[in-house]
Amino acid sequence: MATGRPEAALAWSASSAASKCDSKSLSSMSIWSSSRAAAVAAASAASRDRQRGVVGNHSPAITTDTMAEIQDDSLQPVQLLLEELRNEDQQIRLNSIRRIGTIATALGEEQTRVHLLPFLKDCCDDEEEVVFALAEELGNFTSFVGGADFAHTLIDILEFLSSSDENPVREKAVSSFISVGSALPQANFSEFFIPSIQRLATSQFPSSKLSFPQLAVFAYPKANAAEREQLRTSYFALFDCESNPVRKEASLHFGKFIKVIEDELVMSDAFPIFVRSCNDPQDNVRINAVESAVALASRFSNADTIKHILPLFKSFATDKSWRVRYMVANLISKIAQAFGPEILLSEVVGTFATLLRDPEPEVRTVSAKNVTDFCKLLPDDTLVVSDIIPCVKDLATDSSQQVRSSLASVIMGLAPILGRENTLKYLLDIFLILLKDDFPEVRLNIISKLDDVNKLIGIELLSQSLLPAIVELALDRQWRVRLAIIEYIPLLAKQLGSEFFDDKLSNLCMGWLGDTVFSIREAATATVKSIIELFGPEWAGTSIIPKILNLHTHHNYLYRMTTLFAIITLAPVVGPANISNTILPVVIKMASDSVPNIRFNVAKTFHALAKYADPAIIESRFRPTLNKLLEDNDPDVKYFADQALQSLTV
Numbered sequence: 001m002a003t004g005r006p007e008a009a010l011a012w013s014a015s016s017a018a019s020k021c022d023s024k025s026l027s028s029m030s031i032w033s034s035s036r037a038a039a040v041a042a043a044s045a046a047s048r049d050r051q052r053g054v055v056g057n058h059s060p061a062i063t064t065d066t067m068a069e070i071q072d073d074s075l076q077p078v079q080l081l082l083e084e085l086r087n088e089d090q091q092i093r094l095n096s097i098r099r100i101g102t103i104a105t106a107l108g109e110e111q112t113r114v115h116l117l118p119f120l121k122d123c124c125d126d127e128e129e130v131v132f133a134l135a136e137e138l139g140n141f142t143s144f145v146g147g148a149d150f151a152h153t154l155i156d157i158l159e160f161l162s163s164s165d166e167n168p169v170r171e172k173a174v175s176s177f178i179s180v181g182s183a184l185p186q187a188n189f190s191e192f193f194i195p196s197i198q199r200l201a202t203s204q205f206p207s208s209k210l211s212f213p214q215l216a217v218f219a220y221p222k223a224n225a226a227e228r229e230q231l232r233t234s235y236f237a238l239f240d241c242e243s244n245p246v247r248k249e250a251s252l253h254f255g256k257f258i259k260v261i262e263d264e265l266v267m268s269d270a271f272p273i274f275v276r277s278c279n280d281p282q283d284n285v286r287i288n289a290v291e292s293a294v295a296l297a298s299r300f301s302n303a304d305t306i307k308h309i310l311p312l313f314k315s316f317a318t319d320k321s322w323r324v325r326y327m328v329a330n331l332i333s334k335i336a337q338a339f340g341p342e343i344l345l346s347e348v349v350g351t352f353a354t355l356l357r358d359p360e361p362e363v364r365t366v367s368a369k370n371v372t373d374f375c376k377l378l379p380d381d382t383l384v385v386s387d388i389i390p391c392v393k394d395l396a397t398d399s400s401q402q403v404r405s406s407l408a409s410v411i412m413g414l415a416p417i418l419g420r421e422n423t424l425k426y427l428l429d430i431f432l433i434l435l436k437d438d439f440p441e442v443r444l445n446i447i448s449k450l451d452d453v454n455k456l457i458g459i460e461l462l463s464q465s466l467l468p469a470i471v472e473l474a475l476d477r478q479w480r481v482r483l484a485i486i487e488y489i490p491l492l493a494k495q496l497g498s499e500f501f502d503d504k505l506s507n508l509c510m511g512w513l514g515d516t517v518f519s520i521r522e523a524a525t526a527t528v529k530s531i532i533e534l535f536g537p538e539w540a541g542t543s544i545i546p547k548i549l550n551l552h553t554h555h556n557y558l559y560r561m562t563t564l565f566a567i568i569t570l571a572p573v574v575g576p577a578n579i580s581n582t583i584l585p586v587v588i589k590m591a592s593d594s595v596p597n598i599r600f601n602v603a604k605t606f607h608a609l610a611k612y613a614d615p616a617i618i619e620s621r622f623r624p625t626l627n628k629l630l631e632d633n634d635p636d637v638k639y640f641a642d643q644a645l646q647s648l649t650v
Contacts, residue, residue, distance in 0.1 A: 139176030
């Protein structure tokens with residue numbers, strides 16, 4: 001169930017019973033007429049269930065008296081909604097909630113406020129998915145209740161949903177609460193919104209308190225001076241709550257709260273609370289305090305940051321909980337920017353180097369991921385070479401494959417920072433170590449970023465140092481490794497150019513076209529197509545198509561089949577000239593192959609090529625060959641030849 005406060009549920013039931021729909025006339029919309037029979041059937045079934053004493057635990061708090069109150073035909077939209085929400089099928093109830101906007105349109109703004117909203121209060125005790133949908137719909141419900149002047153009528157139900165024990169429901173309710181609050185006029189904001197979230201903050205139930213921090217961050221800029229003082233008092237009190245989740249949620253949004261409070265209150269009011277969160281016994285509170293430190297540093301002067309924030313930052317970096325150290329490593333670039341260049345050079349670089357050598361692999365992983373972004377903040381490459389590169393070299397042979405993979409995904413970005421000379425001196429050996437890693441993801445992360453290094457050290461040096469490792473991967477005995485390399489060949493071709501591809505990579509692709517594994521041959525064909533799209537049909541006619549067509553004379557029919565598969569795949573990109581001058585003679589020759597599978601695939605190939613060939617060529621060369629295949633002894637050959645001829649006619 002989605003409710004969070006027992007006494008609130010009782011109060012809501014009483015409120016709902018007092019405000020149920022009367023028999024006053026409501027305009028009935030024709031949209032519901034087609035569903036009348038279903039509503040009557042559902043009402044009859046519900047009546048039988050009540051007579052038998054059957055009560056579903058999913059139903060809203062609706063009594064027999066309530067049913068009697070809304071039996072009037074003029075209340076058909078509400079009645080239909082009620083019956084659907086009593087249905088035992090959760091999907092029907094969910095669909096009904098998704099249509100409350102349509103029902104509100106049918107009722108009109110005033111009747112929606114008077115009759116529909118009180119009824120929706122009873123739906124807050126349904127299954128989580130249904131209540132989540134209700135919370136989501138209410139965020140867009142302002143226009144249905146009369147616009148901004150009446151948006152406050154939604155606050156009661158949103159306050160209740162914001163107290164839900166179910167996290168998804170509560171979070172969605174808070175989001176909708178903020179949407180409604182954004183539409184409120186200032187007077188209504190002070191009269192309804194502020195008291196509502198204050199009730200959440202002072203509730204004895206933790207689920208209510210959990211919603212307050214995010215709502216307070218939103219409300220503070222719109223509040224007056226007295227209301228702001230109340231919000232600060234309520235927010236700071238959450239850090240004394242015995243509930244760990246409440247303190248965690250308060251610390252999670254504290255950095256945002258720091259950004260909206262007045263400058264003169266940051267040191268006097270916010271900083272003592274921040275210190276308290278830094279010393280919290282729960283690491284999930286201290287984790288969020290790291291981000292709050294960044295927010296405080298951005299509001300403090302340089303002197304105050306050094307005096308007050310820096311000691312706490314150092315304690316975070318050596319915290320006994322690896323999760324806190326992980327957060328420091330994850331936010332290291334933001335921390336460096338907030339602290340400024342002086343603290344960055346004197347303190348943060350050394351701290352980051354320590355995190356790169358942290359005993360926990362999770363911390364080293366996230367540190368490695370941020371190494372390039374951090375180094376970009378340094379004024380020159382001196383500290384990179386002296387403090388960071390030794391740590392990076394150790395990470396390249398780290399015992400954790402996740403650490404090595406994380407490093408491989410970013411290390412190429414260090415090349416432009418270090419320059420050509422230092423890249424050759426310090427990084428090239430690390431690249432080669434990672435390219436030869438046993439873990440395929442590490443190798444692929446290096447290959448996918450070769451362009452950064454190519455621009456710096458040049459294609460010739462790159463090919464001499466890194467190509468052997470790429471070739472080794474391309475011939476790996478594990479076919480999945482070969483498959484992964486194939487997928488990166490178009491990227492390499494784009495980075496390194498057509499000449500490099502012809503000289504170094506073309507033969508690799510041809511080898512894959514003859515691979516014993518079909519998935520490799522299929523992927524190689526798709527790769528060749530991508531490369532032709534990159535370099536153009538003219539290049540294809542001289543560099544790659546002749547090599548593919550040479551397979552048609554292979555003694556193994558599977559290789560000859562690969563030729564046809566490749567032609568079908570490449571047909572859209574090779575151009576009409578290559579089709580008529582180079583490809584078509586080979587296909588016609590293969591129509592006489594001794595293997596029936598080859599011959600009926602020739603018919604399929606004609607069908608594929610016809611879309612891209614000149615009409616004159618089709619009539620003079622396609623049709624005669626297909627007519628010949630139509631007389632073949634093999635029934636499959638005849639069938640596909642007939643299909644191809646019919647497509648030519650069309």
